[in-house]
Structures are given as C-alpha cells and as structure tokens.
Amino acid sequence: MDRELSKLAGQFCVSYAKCGGINHIEGANLPSKLAVENLTRQLLQLMFPGYMEERPLGDQEIRDVTRARLSSVFDQLSAELDKSLDYRPIEGKDAGNVTLRFLRNLLDVRHILQTDAAAALEGDPAAISADEVMLAYPGVMAIAVQRMAHLLYREGIALIPRMMTEWAHSTTGIDIHPGASIGTHFFIDHGTGVVIGETCVIGRHVRIYQGVTLGALSISKHVKRDDGGRALSKKRHPTIGDDVTIYAGATILGGETKIGDRSVIGGNVWLTQSIGDDHVVTFEAQQMQIRPRQRAEAIDWQI
Amino acid sequence: MDRELSKLAGQFCVSYAKCGGINHIEGANLPSKLAVENLTRQLLQLMFPGYMEERPLGDQEIRDVTRARLSSVFDQLSAELDKSLDYRPIEGKDAGNVTLRFLRNLLDVRHILQTDAAAALEGDPAAISADEVMLAYPGVMAIAVQRMAHLLYREGIALIPRMMTEWAHSTTGIDIHPGASIGTHFFIDHGTGVVIGETCVIGRHVRIYQGVTLGALSISKHVKRDDGGRALSKKRHPTIGDDVTIYAGATILGGETKIGDRSVIGGNVWLTQSIGDDHVVTFEAQQMQIRPRQRAEAIDWQI
Amino acid sequence: MDRELSKLAGQFCVSYAKCGGINHIEGANLPSKLAVENLTRQLLQLMFPGYMEERPLGDQEIRDVTRARLSSVFDQLSAELDKSLDYRPIEGKDAGNVTLRFLRNLLDVRHILQTDAAAALEGDPAAISADEVMLAYPGVMAIAVQRMAHLLYREGIALIPRMMTEWAHSTTGIDIHPGASIGTHFFIDHGTGVVIGETCVIGRHVRIYQGVTLGALSISKHVKRDDGGRALSKKRHPTIGDDVTIYAGATILGGETKIGDRSVIGGNVWLTQSIGDDHVVTFEAQQMQIRPRQRAEAIDWQI
Numbered sequence: 061m062d063r064e065l066s067k068l069a070g071q072f073c074v075s076y077a078k079c080g081g082i083n084h085i086e087g088a089n090l091p092s093k094l095a096v097e098n099l100t101r102q103l104l105q106l107m108f109p110g111y112m113e114e115r116p117l118g119d120q121e122i123r124d125v126t127r128a129r130l131s132s133v134f135d136q137l138s139a140e141l142d143k144s145l146d147y148r149p150i151e152g153k154d155a156g157n158v159t160l161r162f163l164r165n166l167l168d169v170r171h172i173l174q175t176d177a178a179a180a181l182e183g184d185p186a187a188i189s190a191d192e193v194m195l196a197y198p199g200v201m202a203i204a205v206q207r208m209a210h211l212l213y214r215e216g217i218a219l220i221p222r223m224m225t226e227w228a229h230s231t232t233g234i235d236i237h238p239g240a241s242i243g244t245h246f247f248i249d250h251g252t253g254v255v256i257g258e259t260c261v262i263g264r265h266v267r268i269y270q271g272v273t274l275g276a277l278s279i280s281k282h283v284k285r286d287d288g289g290r291a292l293s294k295k296r297h298p299t300i301g302d303d304v305t306i307y308a309g310a311t312i313l314g315g316e317t318k319i320g321d322r323s324v325i326g327g328n329v330w331l332t333q334s335i336g337d338d339h340v341v342t343f344e345a346q347q348m349q350i351r352p353r354q355r356a357e358a359i360d361w362q363i
Numbered sequence: 364m365d366r367e368l369s370k371l372a373g374q375f376c377v378s379y380a381k382c383g384g385i386n387h388i389e390g391a392n393l394p395s396k397l398a399v400e401n402l403t404r405q406l407l408q409l410m411f412p413g414y415m416e417e418r419p420l421g422d423q424e425i426r427d428v429t430r431a432r433l434s435s436v437f438d439q440l441s442a443e444l445d446k447s448l449d450y451r452p453i454e455g456k457d458a459g460n461v462t463l464r465f466l467r468n469l470l471d472v473r474h475i476l477q478t479d480a481a482a483a484l485e486g487d488p489a490a491i492s493a494d495e496v497m498l499a500y501p502g503v504m505a506i507a508v509q510r511m512a513h514l515l516y517r518e519g520i521a522l523i524p525r526m527m528t529e530w531a532h533s534t535t536g537i538d539i540h541p542g543a544s545i546g547t548h549f550f551i552d553h554g555t556g557v558v559i560g561e562t563c564v565i566g567r568h569v570r571i572y573q574g575v576t577l578g579a580l581s582i583s584k585h586v587k588r589d590d591g592g593r594a595l596s597k598k599r600h601p602t603i604g605d606d607v608t609i610y611a612g613a614t615i616l617g618g619e620t621k622i623g624d625r626s627v628i629g630g631n632v633w634l635t636q637s638i639g640d641d642h643v644v645t646f647e648a649q650q651m652q653i654r655p656r657q658r659a660e661a662i663d664w665q666i
Numbered sequence: 667m668d669r670e671l672s673k674l675a676g677q678f679c680v681s682y683a684k685c686g687g688i689n690h691i692e693g694a695n696l697p698s699k700l701a702v703e704n705l706t707r708q709l710l711q712l713m714f715p716g717y718m719e720e721r722p723l724g725d726q727e728i729r730d731v732t733r734a735r736l737s738s739v740f741d742q743l744s745a746e747l748d749k750s751l752d753y754r755p756i757e758g759k760d761a762g763n764v765t766l767r768f769l770r771n772l773l774d775v776r777h778i779l780q781t782d783a784a785a786a787l788e789g790d791p792a793a794i795s796a797d798e799v800m801l802a803y804p805g806v807m808a809i810a811v812q813r814m815a816h817l818l819y820r821e822g823i824a825l826i827p828r829m830m831t832e833w834a835h836s837t838t839g840i841d842i843h844p845g846a847s848i849g850t851h852f853f854i855d856h857g858t859g860v861v862i863g864e865t866c867v868i869g870r871h872v873r874i875y876q877g878v879t880l881g882a883l884s885i886s887k888h889v890k891r892d893d894g895g896r897a898l899s900k901k902r903h904p905t906i907g908d909d910v911t912i913y914a915g916a917t918i919l920g921g922e923t924k925i926g927d928r929s930v931i932g933g934n935v936w937l938t939q940s941i942g943d944d945h946v947v948t949f950e951a952q953q954m955q956i957r958p959r960q961r962a963e964a965i966d967w968q969i
Contacts (some may be wrong), residue, residue: 069733127372430675
C-alpha cells in the first residue's frame with residue numbers, strides 16, 4: 061500500500077503541474093481562506109462589542125480589550141493585504157496604509173450599522189428587541205460584513221472583499237457582492253437565497269425578503285475593469301430607490317432597471333422593466349388553477 | 364502605529380458609548396451565541412444518541428454517557444437561562460426549574476422526532492434507510508432544534524429560542540421560528556430557503572419542499588406581546604391542515620389563510636386565499652412563453 | 667438535582683431502547699459525521715492544492731505534503747468505508763480496494779474540475795481571476811464534493827456519499843445528490859437553494875443559477891434499488907442537454923423531461939414538459955399587475 065500511495069502522490073504532482081487553472085504552487089502567496097474568516101469574525105466583534113462575548117465587558121475593560129482587538133486585526137489584515145497587494149499591486153498603496161484607513165473608516169460603518177439594526181427592529185414584527193436583532197439576525201451580520209468588504213473593494217483590493225462576503229454567504233445564505241452600494245437603514249429579513257449583484261445601487265430604508273435576486277441583464281459577458289478590478293462597464297444590476305420593499309422570491313434584473321421610491325415589489329415577481337415611484341407590482345391571481353383533487357389521484361412532484 | 368491604534372481604540376470606545384443600539388456594555392449579561400450553539404449541539408446528541416458519535420456506544424456505556432451529558436446540558440442551559448431571566452424576568456420561574464422542566468419535556472420531543480424521521484424516510488424516495496436520514500438530513504436537524512426551542516418559547520424565555528433556531532438556520536438554510544406549532548410526522552425535504560413564521564400552525568403529516576414561505580400578510584407591523592414576549596395579536600401566519608404537501612418555492616401568506624386537509628400546493632404558487640380540503644393548486648401552463656431561439660440571439664440574464 | 671438528573675438519565679435510556687428509529691446503540695458502527703466532514707475537507711485540499719493553505723507550497727514540499735495527505739486520506743476513508751461496508755456489504759469490495767480505486771479516480775476528477783473552474787471564470791462577469799474562483803466560489807466547492815461523492819455512489823457505498831454532499835449543502839446552500847451525472851464545464855453561480863436530484867443527467871457547458879430545482883415528477887414513491895442502493899426504477903429527474911442555461915428560481919421536473927441543447931430556461935419558470943434544442947422559455951409579461959399605490963395604502967406582506 062505504501063508503494064501504491066507513493067506512486068499516486070507522484071501522479072498527483074504531475075497533475076498539479078499540468079492543470080494550471082486550479083493550482084498555485086510556486087506562485088504568489090494568496091490570502092488564506094482561514095485567515096480571512098478569522099479576521100472577519102474579529103471585525104464583527106469590533107462592530108458589535110459585547111454581543112459576541114462569552115461574558116460581559118465593563119467600561120474598565122473595554123478600552124483594553126478594544127486596543128488589543130485593534131492590534132490583532134491590524135496585524136492579520138495587513139498580513140492578508142500584503143499578499144493581495146503582492147498579487148495585484150496598486151500604486152500608492154501598501155498594506156499598512158490601507159489597513160489604517162480601513163480601520164478608521166470602520167467608525168463610520170458602525171454608525172451606518174446602527175441604522176441597519178434599527179431598520180431590522182422596525183421591519184420585523186417578530187423582533188422583540190435590539191438585543192435579539194444583534195444576537196440572532198443573519199441579515200444584520202450579512203450587511204455588516206458587506207459594508208466592511210465594500211471599503212476594501214473601493215480601494216481596489218483583490219480577492220479579500222469577495223472572500224469576506226462569501227464567508228458571510230456560507231453562514232447566512234445571503235450573497236451580497238462587495239461592490240454593491242447600499243444606503244442606510246437596510247434590512248434583509250430571513251435572507252436565505254438573496255443575491256445582490258456587484259453594480260447594484262440601493263437607496264435608504266430598503267427592505268428585502270428571502271430569495272430576492274437583484275441581478276444582471278446584459279448582452280455582453282465581458283466587463284471592462286480598471287487596474288483595481290473595479291467594474292468600468294455600464295451598470296449591470298438594478299437601481300433601487302428609497303423606501304422600497306421587495307418581497308420573497310422577486311427577481312429584478314438589469315443595469316437600466318430602476319425601482320422608484322416607495323414602490324412595492326410583490327413576491328415571485330420577475331421584472332426587467334423600470335417601475336416609477338409609488339407603484340405596486342404583483343402577480344395576477346388568475347394564473348393559478350385551483351381544482352378539487354380526484355379520489356384516486358396520487359400527486360408526487362419534485363421528489 | 365502603536366499611537367495610531369491607541370487613538371483609534373479611544374475613538375471606538377466613544378462610538379460604543381454613543382451608539383446604543385448595538386452595544387451592551389455595562390448592561391445585562393446576555394446569553395452567549397457560542398454557548399447556545401454548543402448547548403444546541405449537545406441537545407442534538409441527547410436526541411439522537413449514537414448518530415453524532417465518533418465511535419459506537421454500547422448499553423453499558425450509554426447510561427453513564429447520558430448521565431454526564433444531562434449534567435453538562437443542565438449546567439450550560441441554566442447558565443444561559445440565568446442571563447435570559449435576568450434580562451427579562453418571569454414570575455415564578457428560575458433557571459433551575461425551567462431547565463429541569465425542559466429536560467423532562469425532551470422525552471416527549473424524542474417521541475415526536477421519531478415520527479418526523481419516519482416521515483422523512485416515507486417521503487423521500489432517495490432515502491434508503493433511517494440511518495441515512497439521521498446522519499444526513501438537514502430537515503430532520505432543523506425540526507429537532509425547533510421543537511426544543513419551542514418548549515423554551517412557550518415558557519416565555521427571551522433570546523435563547525431564537526438563537527437556537529437561527530443557528531439551525533445557518534447550518535441548514537431552514538428558518539423556522541420557535542413560535543410555530545408543528546404537528547407530528549413533519550418533513551422538510553432539501554429545505555434551503557424554507558421560512559416558517561412565528562404564528563404558523565401546522566397539522567400532522569405535512570410535507571414541505573425547498574424555498575417554501577409560510578409568511579404574514581398584515582396591515583399592522585405592531586404585534587402585541589405578553590410579558591413573556593409571546594405574540595398576542597391576531598395570528599399573522601397561515602394554518603396548514605393535515606396531510607398537506609407544499610412544493611418548492613410556494614408562498615402562502617396570512618393569519619386567516621387556511622390550507623385544508625389533504626390539499627396539494629404546487630411549486631412557485633403564491634397564495635393569500637384559503638384553500639379547502641382535498642384541493643390542488645397549480646400554475647397555469649399558459650403563462651409561459653416557449654419560442655425558438657434566434658440565430659444571432661445572445662441571452663445573458665441574471666449574471 | 668443530582669437525583670433528578672440520574673432519574674432523567676434512566677428515562678432517556680428507556681426512551682432510547684423504545685424509539686428504534688433514531689437510535690443506533692449496540693448496532694452497527696456507523697460512519698461518523700465528523701470524520702466524513704474532515705475527510706471531505708482534506709479531499710478538497712488534494713483537489714485544490716495551495717488554495718486552502720495558510721502559506722505557499724513550493725515544488726520541494728509539494729511531493730512530501732501530497733504523500734502525507736494521501737496517507738491520511740487513505741486511513742480516514744478506509745476507516746469510514748469499513749463501517750459502511752459492515753453496514754451494507756458489497757461482494758468483492760473491501761475498504762482497502764475501494765479506497766485505492768477512489769484515490770486513483772480522483773486524478774480524472776481533477777481534470778474535470780479544471781473545466782468546471784474554467785466555466786465559472788467564463789460564466790461570471792464578476793469573476794476576475796481563476797484564483798478568485800478557487801478561493802471564493804461556493805459552486806466550485808459544491809461540484810468538487812459531488813464529483814467525488816459520485817465515485818463512491820457508483821461503487822454502491824452506503825451513507826458516505828450522501829453525508830459528503832449534505833456537508834457541502836450545509837456550507838454552500840447547494841444540494842446535489844451524489845447520484846446525479848454531470849458533464850464537464852458545469853457552473854453554478856450564487857447557488858443558494860439549488861437542488862439537483864439523484865437521477866438527473868446533465869450535459870456539458872451547463873450553467874445554473876440560484877434557487878433552481880431539477881426535481882422529480884413521479885406517481886410512485888417507491889424506488890427499486892439494487893443491492894448497492896443505486897436507483898433501478900425509471901428515471902425520476904430531468905435530462906439537461908449541452909450548453910443549456912437555467913436561470914434563478916426555475917423548476918424543471920420529471921424523469922421524462924428533457925431540455926434540448928443550447929436552450930435557455932428563464933427565471934422562475936415551472937416546467938414539466940420537454941423543450942427541444944435551441945428554444946427559450948420565459949414568463950409571460952402580462953401576468954404581472956403594475957398599478958399606482960394608493961395614498962393611504964399600507965402594504966405589509968410576508969413579515
């Protein structure tokens with residue numbers, strides 16, 4: 061068996077050398093999935109102190125714990141940024157200055173996250189308190205990660221923003237591209253299956269339910285990008301106005317598609333056209349067929 | 364850099380003091396996300412002994428292992444309940460008596476879970492054995508967690524029930540509110556994207572597929588609640604009868620909406636009206652357009 | 667309290683003895699969920715060396731690391747296969763020969779995965795590089811696990827294939843049965859909510875979006891299986907041709923249902939009929955109702 065495995069190891073190495081597309085040996089040192097995951101968890105603790113703790117933090121401790129956390133996050137993030145900037149350098153940027161700028165910007169993100177939490181408490185009758193929202197709502201965690209990843213996306217950082225949002229995606233079922241620009245008071249309820257595309261622009265006080273897709277409608281697959289990987293081509297994903305509610309399973313597509321302020325998009329609607337302010341879009345009731353079930357009828361679908 | 368980080372730590376602390384909505388320092392000691400997650404995993408081992416083990420458990424060992432597990436669960440759960448009852452006290456209840464009552468009720472939950480497992484084996488042609496169902500079916504894990512969380516919800520316990528079901532949600536993609544009342548022989552197949560609301564009442568032998576929403580249709584966001592946080596307002600979510608099957612992507616909304624016994628709701632249906640016993644609801648075939656693809660036609664949607 | 671818990675432990679043991687369906691004490695030693703999960707992670711490292719690492723691997727190291735990994739995987743997989751073959755023996759197969767055959771076949775799987783990664787890079791305008799695809803795309807991880815599980819399914823191995831794909835399901839929200847036969851250049855974008863059934867046959871260059879179901883439409887729940895648990899009954903799930911794109915939320919059902927080459931299935935379509943080559947299936951625009959929102963109209967659905 062030993063000889064078999066050694067032979068096999070050799071064959072794997074030959075395969076590794078041949079199959080370039082999914083290898084990265086003797087190449088750049090890439091950001092580590094595990095490190096980005098740990099880093100993102102720690103950033104969530106910076107954003108929501110006390111909520112992720114095992115025990116309460118008193119005023120005396122908080123300054124020390126925060127200072128230690130910032131150091132730890134600084135070290136981890138600059139290490140991964142070093143690899144990303146090695147992989148795709150950006151003029152005038154180094155791991156240190158990008159990390160410091162990012163951490164400073166987190167203060168503003170905290171303020172915006174407060175509006176998101178308020179929107180969650182406001183928008184979900186099942187939510188009893190802000191505490192419950194912080195402890196239990198996947199939509200709040202997903203937007204928190206996306207807002208932080210968005211800062212790095214706007215800096216043009218390669219790989220890390222997407223790795224952060226894909227970790228949030230794997231935990232929450234919510235898939236928001238780090239490129240999306242999202243206004244304050246944003247609330248995703250339930251969330252599993254939500255997909256928000258790279259060039260989406262979303263207003264304030266927008267509420268979205270599970271399974272909603274804000275996607276692209278484009279005749280060209282090739283997206284022009286600048287040196288920082290940011291999309292240059294025309295917008296591919298929709299623009300959503302202020303105070304819009306989009307119900308479960310709705311799909312809205314296209315860079316030219318706009319949903320006006322205060323409009324409501326009903327569940328399971330499929331839209332590729334723009335909707336003005338103050339409109340309601342729903343399914344037609346007539347499209348369903350309701351009939352009595354025949355005595356001998358066995359019905360087994362979708363098994 | 365040291366000075367920069369110290370200065371930043373100070374600014375974070377100022378932000379923590381200002382932004383009340385997502386802080387909890389010098390306040391109540393809240394149930395810990397991590398502790399509730401570990402506790403829930405251990406409860407699953409109590410429910411399904413042997414299935415989560417690394418090695419087989421023989422009769423001789425089982426009594427000792429179970430005794431040890433019960434002690435461990437007792438300690439962990441009362442610790443988190445202490446925090447919850449500190450946060451929202453309930454007259455006549457303390458962590459010890461709630462925990463003991465909960466553990467005793469788990470015996471009944473085990474019996475009901477057996478019916479859920481049987482329903483899974485019965486309802487999924489891809490299921491070969493009860494063992495496969497126990498080892499691999501996310502729907503079984505999700506209902507197991509919900510039935511346990513429901514016990515605590517009915518006691519009026521704050522925060523913990525929702526934290527348990529949100530952990531199950533993050534693992535399975537299935538989002539069942541701890542308030543939902545669900546009959547025996549309940550089976551969710553595939554499950555990703557299922558949302559079942561707080562005031563749902565579901566009968567026996569109900570089968571649900573992925574992406575189904577049993578949600579609310581209400582003109583008022585404000586839900587009256589009793590001191591224990593249990594919903595007092597009129598029912599917001601549907602009532603599902605016995606022997607109902609609801610196929611993938613269907614959405615059923617409203618506290619007044621009833622689905623009668625033995626009825627079948629087809630995939631992607633969107634319902635806000637009641638359906639009697641023995642009915643079938645499906646999409647109309649005419650709503651689709653099927654056409655030949657033009658030679659030069661490039662079609663790229665939803666990218 | 668001690669006495670209470672001891673009494674309770676006794677009652678749990680009585681329950682364990684009674685409720686046979688979800689017990690497995692003094693029975694077969696089943697494959698461990700945890701072991702299969704660890705094993706699957708290590709297999710992903712064999713498939714994508716360097717991408718899951720914390721640090722770069724140079725040529726010198728790669729042979730040693732690969733050799734060590736193969737040993738570790740060999741030991742773990744044969745241990746779990748021993749349990750599976752004990753549970754359901756297969757004539758002529760033992761853990762050792764199945765494991766060796768499996769590891770050799772992984773070389774071919776690597777080549778096919780390269781086509782899947784290329785399809786992801788080709789099919790998603792948001793993908794900047796193969797590296798990003800490898801590091802961040804849940805669809806690539808899901809198909810990698812399924813292709814490996816499929817090898818064991820075809821050997822007739824009990825339990826393990828489904829445990830592997832359900833772990834991938836819990837991480838990615840993508841549910842592909844190990845029995846599905848999937849051609850090269852397969853790409854699932856976003857992916858949350860995708861369900862692909864046991865007897866699906868999928869061609870090459872197929873692209874699928876989130877929430878797509880390829881499910882069964884059958885009048886009989888009972889599936890004939892051979893001794894190895896492989897489905898013998900007529901096909902329950904659809905056949906998808908080459909170069910087909912299926913957009914978000916589409917549902918295609920039935921073993922007789924065929925989607926022809928180069929056809930496009932629009933979002934949210936629900937199909938139980940076959941579609942020829944070069945066709946496009948979409949929703950009818952007329953089915954939506956778009957109306958102005960009344961001044962005093964409050965609209966709260968699906969809360």
